Amino acid sequence: MGDRDRKPKFRRGGGKPPERHGESGRRTSFRGGEAGPDGPVILYGWHTVAAALANPERQIRKLWLTENAARRLADENIATRVTPDIVRPSLIDQRLGPDAVHQGLLAEADALPSPDxxxxxxxxxxxxxxxxxxxxxxxxxxxxxxxxxxxxxxxxxxxxxxxxxxxxxxxxxxxxxxxxxxxxxxxxxxxxxxxxxxxxxxxxxxxxxxxxxxxxxxxxxxxxxxxxxxxxxxxxxxxxxxxxxxxxxxxxxxxxxxxxxxxxxxxxxxxxxxx
Missing domain, CATH: 3.40.1280.10 (SPOUT methyltransferase, trefoil knot domain)
Structure with a gap:
C-alpha cells in the first residue's frame, strides 16, 4: 500500500504559532502568510497545499488542518506526508490574518530549488x-x-x-x-x-x-x-x-x-x- 493510499494520521492541538527567530533574536511572525527570505515557505489554501503535498520535491515541515480539510484530503487519497495538527479554523485565522482564504489548510515547507x-x-x-x-x-x-x-x-x-x-x-x-x-x-x-x-x-x-x-x-x-x-x-x-x-x-x-x-x-x- 503506497503513501497515497494511507489515511493520514492526525495529532490534536495546534502547538505554538509558527514563528522564526533571526540572528537578532527578534520574533518574526507569519501574519498575512509571509515569511522572511531565510524562513520557511508559508502555504495555505486547498489547491496550494494539496499541490505541495503531491509534489515529492517539496519538503513539508509542519501542517495544520481543520477537521473538514483533513477529511477532504483523506477522501481524495492525498497523503499528508507529515503528521498534521488538527486545529479550529480560528487558529489558522490568527496565524495568517483575517483576510487569508485558507480553506482550513496551512503548511510550513522548504523552498524549492532554483534551477540554473x-x-x-x-x-x-x-x-x-x-x-x-x-x-x-x-x-x-x-x-x-x-x-x-x-x-x-x-x-x-x-x-x-x-x-x-x-x-x-x-x-x-x-x-x-x-x-x-x-x-x-x-x-x-x-x-x-x-x-x-x-x-x-x-x-x-x-x-x-x-x-x-x-x-x-x-x-x-x-x-x-x-x-x-x-x-x-x-x-x-x-x-x-x-x-x-x-x-x-x-x-x-x-x-x-x-x-x-x-x-x-x-x-x-x-x-x-x-x-
Whole structure:
C-alpha cells in the first residue's frame, strides 16, 4: 500500500504559532502568510497545499488542518506526508490574518530549488519578469504559465516577491509545476538566453512591432516589465526585439498578469503549442 493510499494520521492541538527567530533574536511572525527570505515557505489554501503535498520535491515541515480539510484530503487519497495538527479554523485565522482564504489548510515547507538558467530546455516558452513586485500579479502569472506549459519563469533575487504566502495562494498550486529561476542580474541572464538560442521578446506598449505579427520561434522568452515602469532600459536593449500587444479598444494597456496570458496565448498559438 503506497503513501497515497494511507489515511493520514492526525495529532490534536495546534502547538505554538509558527514563528522564526533571526540572528537578532527578534520574533518574526507569519501574519498575512509571509515569511522572511531565510524562513520557511508559508502555504495555505486547498489547491496550494494539496499541490505541495503531491509534489515529492517539496519538503513539508509542519501542517495544520481543520477537521473538514483533513477529511477532504483523506477522501481524495492525498497523503499528508507529515503528521498534521488538527486545529479550529480560528487558529489558522490568527496565524495568517483575517483576510487569508485558507480553506482550513496551512503548511510550513522548504523552498524549492532554483534551477540554473543554463539548464533550461531549448524548446517552448519561458517567461522573464523584470522587477514585478506585486505577489498577486506574480502568482496570477504563475497560474497562467502552468496553464500554457511554460518551461520556467526567470526572476530577480531582488525587487521580486518571495515564493510564499499571498504569491503561493494566488498561484493556486502552480508553484509546484513551473520552475522559478532566480538570477542576480537580469540583463546578464537575458544575454545568456540569447547565447543559448532563445528569441527574447520584450513586451511594451511602445514596442515597434505587434506581437501578433512577429515571426516567433522556439525557444521563446517573453519578457514582462512592472506596471507603470515597464521594462527597464537595459532590459529593453538586451532583448532580441520589443513588441506591443495591439488592442482594439480605447484602453491600450493591460494589467501585467492579463498581458502575460494574452502574450502566452499568442506565443503558444504561433508556435503550434496549442494542440
Amino acid at each position: 538558467i543554463g539548464a533550461l530546455a531549448q524548446e517552448g516558452i519561458v517567461l522573464v519578469l523584470d522587477q514585478i513586485t506585486d505577489p498577486h500579479n506574480v502568482g496570477a502569472i504563475l497560474r497562467s504559465a502552468a496553464a500554457f506549459a511554460v518551461k520556467a519563469i526567470v526572476t530577480t533575487a531582488r525587487h521580486s516577491p518571495e515564493a510564499t504566502g499571498v504569491l503561493a495562494k494566488s498561484a493556486s498550486g502552480a508553484l509546484e509545476l513551473v520552475p522559478l529561476v532566480t538570477v542576480q542580474n537580469l540583463a546578464r541572464a537575458l544575454t545568456e538566453l540569447n547565447d543559448q538560442g532563445f528569441m527574447t521578446v520584450g513586451l511594451d506598449s511602445q514596442g515597434s512591432e505587434n506581437l501578433g505579427a512577429v515571426a516567433l520561434r522556439q525557444p521563446l522568452a517573453l519578457v514582462l516589465g512592472a506596471e507603470g515602469k515597464g521594462l527597464r532600459q537595459l532590459t529593453r536593449e538586451t532583448c532580441s526585439l520589443v513588441a506591443r500587444l495591439d488592442l482594439p479598444g480605447e484602453i491600450k494597456s493591460l494589467n501585467v498578469s492579463n498581458a502575460a496570458v494574452l502574450a502566452l496565448y499568442i506565443g503558444a498559438s504561433r508556435l503550434g503549442l496549442m494542440a
